[in-house]
């Protein structure tokens with residue numbers, strides 16, 4: 001099938017072309033992000049392939065439907081950027097890659113947590129500048145600390161086991177559908193309030209939905225232990241960034257590591273190093289010494305890219321033969 005592939009990055013072409021040798025789809029790679037203005041690029045493509053920051057809202061879907069698009073193939077797990085009702089109203093099916101490598105994201109989460117705690121990112125910069133002093137780099141043992149997790153699905157479950165079994169942390173988790181298997185490893189499921197009250201570090205692993213948007217707001221932050229550190233590798237919209245900035249200024253939050261940001265669509269995956277970034281909330285956040293921000297890269301391993309290409313192209317072929325596995329179809 002003909003696929004209009006939006007937000008294409010150079011590192012995606014190779015794995016997709018390799019896997020496509022088996023599927024023989026016709027892929028048109030477009031660097032542009034998908035939105036209502038760029039949707040015309042998909043003209044006559046029955047399939048539109050999108051990533052996390054493409055804007056698949058009602059206006060975009062209307063243009064796509066008019067041009068003959070029948071399938072939105074997300075090459076990611078999250079689908080918060082797609083208006084599912086508008087897709088259904090326009091007769092467009094939506095499929096995704098529910099799991100490609102939870103290890104990629106879980107391992108990256110641990111990396112961010114370790115770096116934030118021991119300030120490895122700051123030490124790296126200092127040594128490059130021949131500054132070998134340790135003032136300001138003091139960390140804490142993770143052993144015995146309490147880690148709070150919101151969401152214990154594929155990724156959160158791996159993070160929980162790693163921190164409990166590998167580092168000897170106390171892990172307190174909350175999930176609307178607790179994964180009781182994790183209790184075998186000593187991970188305790190408690191109410192969200194208890195997680196918040198006791199956590200030294202809070203890791204976010206629940207999806208972004210209307211229920212979880214700005215879950216981490218001023219009130220939630222105020223209910224946490226003073227000096228708590230927050231790690232978010234899920235979706236930026238889970239956190240009210242303005243409230244987080246205030247909480248860092250006041251010392252209520254002792255630092256954060258963010259792989260995602262609610263306004264990332266305007267920033268991430270582009271080289272803006274010669275531009276003045278006009279998002280002052282982001283600038284404020286990223287410039288605090290106790291904050292580490294990366295550009296939505298937790299998924300970014302060779303294994304994950306290959307798995308994403310396999311599932312995405314299989315989803316397209318299965319759609320052509322009306323044979324999609326129900327687990328990949330996203331419904332309202």
Ligand SMILES: NC(=O)c1ccc[n+]([C@@H]2O[C@H](COP(=O)([O-])OP(=O)(O)OC[C@H]3O[C@@H](n4cnc5c(N)ncnc54)[C@H](O)[C@@H]3O)[C@@H](O)[C@H]2O)c1
Pocket residue numbers: 077078098099102105150151152153154155156174175176177205206207208211212233234235259260296297298299300
């Ligand atoms: N940074 C990245 O590169 C990257 C890559 C992949 C996935 N992600 C994000 O990670 C998230 C988690 O992925 P996953 O594969 O573990 O998903 P998953 O569906 O396996 O697990 C999500 C868990 O969150 C729980 N949950 C839902 N609402 C909740 C709430 N209000 N409070 C507590 N728990 C709640 C669900 O019951 C489920 O157990 C995805 O939604 C996606 O947004 C980020």
